[in-house]
Amino acid sequence: MARSSSRRAPGSPAGEPGNGEEGNRRTELIRAAARLFREKGYDATTIRDIANAVGMRSGSPFYHFKSKQDMLRAVMSEGLQQALAALEEVAARPAPPRDKFRGLIRAHLATILEPSADFIPVLLYEWRALDQESRAEVIAVKDRYEAIWQNCLRELKKAGLLRRDGKMERLLMFGALNWIAQWYKPGGGLSIDQIADQALEFFLCPARTK
Secondary structure, X not given: OOOOOOOOOOOOOOOOOOOHHHHHHHHHHHHHHHHHHHHHXXXXXXXXXXXXHOOOXXXXXXXXXXXXXXXXXXXXXXXXXXXXHHHHHHHHOOOOHHHHHHHHHHHHHHHHHOOXXXXXXXXXXXXXXXXXXXXXXXXXHHHHXXXXXXXXXXXXXXXXXXXOOOHHHHHHHHXXXXXXXXXXXXXXXXXXXHHHHHXXXXXXXXXXXX
């Protein structure tokens, strides 16, 4: 169905983004790109595919992004920024290390398992498609994300709930949690909260008894 005409900035070609309604299409493009990159893969997805998904002409995305690579960087950065905000909220709460760790697990699972959670899976599976310049920007946010986890692991070790709190332990945890996206099915028997509870028990040592 053809889109109804909307106001555009003076000098903008008809049907192309301008001010007003069309000025906020960037977010819509990022979401569509994330979904398509996840479903079809980065290499198999074309700019035309992304434009069609949001009802744009094939050249319109270039008003917002320089290239498909620029879109991929935006998808990964957007996903990490959203995930980081969720983690920072959990970390800021006054809670025992065990409860805080459970909150981090739940927040991480939400970024990869909830409906329309396409951003982080794209980061996980299309990292090699990102060029060197784009990686530097994404890594800066990724480091902040991992630092929150590392601080929590340190607290868990002090509380006797974790044997080791090194980088290897953190990477093993991420590997286990991220792989859940391969087999999880909404309504398939386990909720995200139930998976978070089981992951918590799997990762931590039994609580000390006095």
